[in-house]
Amino acid sequence: MPKQKTHRGAAKRFSLTKNGLIKRAKAYKRHILNKKTRKTKRNLRRAAYVSESYAGTIKKLIPYK
Numbered sequence: 001m002p003k004q005k006t007h008r009g010a011a012k013r014f015s016l017t018k019n020g021l022i023k024r025a026k027a028y029k030r031h032i033l034n035k036k037t038r039k040t041k042r043n044l045r046r047a048a049y050v051s052e053s054y055a056g057t058i059k060k061l062i063p064y065k
Contacts, residue, residue, distance in 0.1 A: 007061035013059055014050065016065050022050040022058050 015023045028036075029044040036044075050058055 004063045010058060010061035011065065012061060016062070017049075020038060022055055023047045024050055035042075 013024060017023055024047070026044045026046070026048050030046070050062060
């Protein structure tokens with residue numbers, strides 16, 4: 001059986017943790033930052049995790065990560 005292809009866009013955006021959770025970056029950190037508070041911008045730096053409802057779909061996109 002042939003190998004599966006990794007979705008390169010998903011591979012650049014998501015990574016797996018040791019526990020099997022999928023780590024992702026948060027949105028709203030690109031522009032129009034001067035109206036956002038310091039606290040908001042600091043919290044946007046932290047990693048977030050993909051919800052369980054999407055986790056199966058994303059794991060299919062990145063089979064070898």
